[in-house]
Amino acid sequence: MKKLVVSVVLGLLPLVAPAQLPKVAAATVAPAGLLQAGPMVGYSEMREVMLWVQTTGPATAQIEYWEAGQPATKWRTAAVRTTPARAYTAHLLANQVQPGRRYTYALYLNGKPFPVAYPLAFQSQALWQWRTDPADFRLALGSCVYVNEPVYDRPGRAYGGEYSIFTAIGQQKPDFMLWLGDNTYLREADWNTRTGISHRYTHSRAVPELQPLLGSVHHYAIWDDHDYGPNDSDRSFAYKDLTLEAFRLFWANPNYGLGAADRRGGITGTFQWNDVQFFLLDDRWFRAPNKYKTAEADYLGQSQLQWLLDALTSSQATFKIVAVGGQVLNPARVFENYSNYEQERAQLLQALSDRNVPGVLFLSGDRHHTELTKLERPGRYPLYDFTASPLTSSAATGATTEANTGRVPGTLVLERNFSTIDVQGPLKERRLVLRTFSAAGKQLWERTITAAELRSE
Known part of the structure; x- marks a missing residue:
């Protein structure tokens, strides 16, 4: 079981406008003890996907993502600061997606990549209306x-x-x-x-x-x-x-x-x-x-x-x-x-x-x-x-x-x-x-x- 954190919740989380940022070259990775839970993939729409993460203390969280199999072009969500007022959680909006695509992503904490031992992926919903049958x-x-x-x-x-x-x-x-x-x-x-x-x-x-x-x-x-x-x-x-x-x-x-x-x-x-x-x-x-x-x-x-x-x-x-x-x-x-x-x-x-x-x-x-x-x-x-x-x-x-x-x-x-x-x-x-x-x-x-x-x- 990961280290437990007792924190407080004050107010609701506002939506955060994402930004396309250049890739940050990092010689080191974020400390292993900085991640509490996640990342989690939330809702999916045709033009945006929401992701979530929780840290063990104050940190800056960010998601880098790219279309599966095409890592040459990558995007970043806006960096969100996790705070005690939000239970050290962050909602990270990926809004550079296109309909019906699958994406691979990576987690960054404090500007450094955080290694995760299992696959991280999400999908955008397909634009099927007036075009084809809906997918299974x-x-x-x-x-x-x-x-x-x-x-x-x-x-x-x-x-x-x-x-x-x-x-x-x-x-x-x-x-x-x-x-x-x-x-x-x-x-x-x-x-x-x-x-x-x-x-x-x-x-x-x-x-x-x-x-x-x-x-x-x-x-x-x-x-x-x-x-x-x-x-x-x-x-x-x-x-x-x-x-x-x-x-x-x-x-x-x-x-x-x-x-x-x-x-x-x-x-x-x-x-x-x-x-x-x-x-x-x-x-x-x-x-x-x-x-x-x-x-x-x-x-x-x-x-x-x-x-x-x-x-x-x-x-x-x-x-x-x-x-x-x-x-x-x-x-x-x-x-x-x-x-x-x-x-x-x-x-x-x-x-x-x-x-x-x-x-x-x-x-x-x-x-x-x-x-x-x-x-x-x-x-x-x-x-x-x-x-x-x-x-x-x-x-x-x-x-x-x-x-x-x-x-x-x-x-x-x-x-x-x-x-x-x-x-x-x-x-x-x-x-x-x-x-x-x-x-x-x-x-x-x-x-x-x-x-x-x-x-x-």
Whole structure:
């Protein structure tokens, strides 16, 4: 495990305008102890890619990149100073990219190259519209990442383990990974201070087995209760502004919130990869306390729900994949399933039916087991909810007796695991291939859902 740094988070990270700089000749390399975590590849668009890195102390970070196989021409991002106020993190914008290209990159710290023992690469998205069919691609997904730290863990058996799962994910060669919440577990000592929150995010991000995956696979994320606040936390959590700051410092999504007029949207956002649009929902910022036990209680909240319905209705994507921390379609009213928020859940499902939005699929985490849930809808195509959990947290076994009447047979997994989705085929015949793997990378099940199956006549 790399050296841990307790730091503070003050304010949000501004976008930094990159600059094309000449290559710096360096006779020496940056000190080995200067890198805390990363580099990580964040969002990808046609004309820019965001990268991220964290240092162990104040430093200047920069990325040099070039088109794969063509090192004669190189570009540099602007140099960004890492500071305690930003948990020693830096977001580095590569904006000299062209659509549909693959790039190799190198990390510079304090103006000197920092040697990394694994490949560093990223890609820009392709300009396929009006030109060709969208390319096939693969995403990895999972949730619930607990990284042990005995001094702050509860006594007894270690809750986290099998960090080699990140190596297994990398072996599947996904184009990007979607983290479905509980991506770190804030502890009692962490919840109420910037120092504690920053320490926990730093500690989880520094797992050695994770670093190669960060370096060459793009990453997008949502949160759930444990990376938002205490267990089962809701909109009343007093320090949610601090965890929002930390989330934005440690991840590199392309957008956050419901727009300039309503910054209260937490981590809500959206992005597109080829012909698939992803909707990243916040199931904590507006959420009413679970103990309300009323049909009227908010889960996503009306402003976020309206944004989602508007965005789904206007989307032209073949598949519209909605990622949310908790299970949406499981009818069992247990733990924090959406079914406990009966009125709002019914509002969402009725609106999807009334507007006849095609191609919707839900992704969820939280439950410490994996399963595929199917909801039949008379006169409309069936909805699916692909739950992927846990990555390194301990698995739960209670789902064996849970009344999920929509569970697709053969998809329940009660061990640490991860999943992938392959988007394949020509535009008019697209299909999703869903797979789940053990922590060691053994395939456990596979199902295919075609675009035609997600359209109503």
